[in-house]
Amino acid sequence: MYAAKKGNKKVVDLLVSKGCNLSVVDNLGGNILHAACLGDNEDIVKDLLSRGIADIDSRDNQGRTPAMYAAAKGYKKVVDLLVSKGCNLSVVDDPGRNVLHVACLGDNEDIVKDVLSRGIADIDSRDDQGRTPVMYAAKKGNKKVVDLLVSKGCNL
Structure with a gap:
């Protein structure tokens, strides 16, 4: 989650290759897709969506979606990607x-x-x-x- 949040695809890829659990949810209800949307890295978001690990409209404990995370940070390309993949x-x-x-x-x-x-x-x-x-x-x-x-x- 930290690597995804920082937008570091190489580290995410390494951890995935070593078998990390991508379905973990943090104490605030956020998942790996929420974290990736804070990282402003389209490739990480694309990869996670292709794996089907987290629902594109998943909600954290306050009901925020990954698209809301990206929009709140001003990450237009990530928002556009989520929209193109059918987020609500x-x-x-x-x-x-x-x-x-x-x-x-x-x-x-x-x-x-x-x-x-x-x-x-x-x-x-x-x-x-x-x-x-x-x-x-x-x-x-x-x-x-x-x-x-x-x-x-x-x-x-």
């Missing part, structure tokens, strides 16, 4: 956040644009504490994402 972007996690909320944390305008263009999350959707995507972007200081949401008509 309409998932809402336990605190009520959707993929648009978490994408606004990642400071990647392209991910936010893509989510908005798919019409899967309302631009003014609220999490369980009433926070909207633009509030997430503003809290993280992601000015370009805030400007994008404002240009798309979010409610300030």
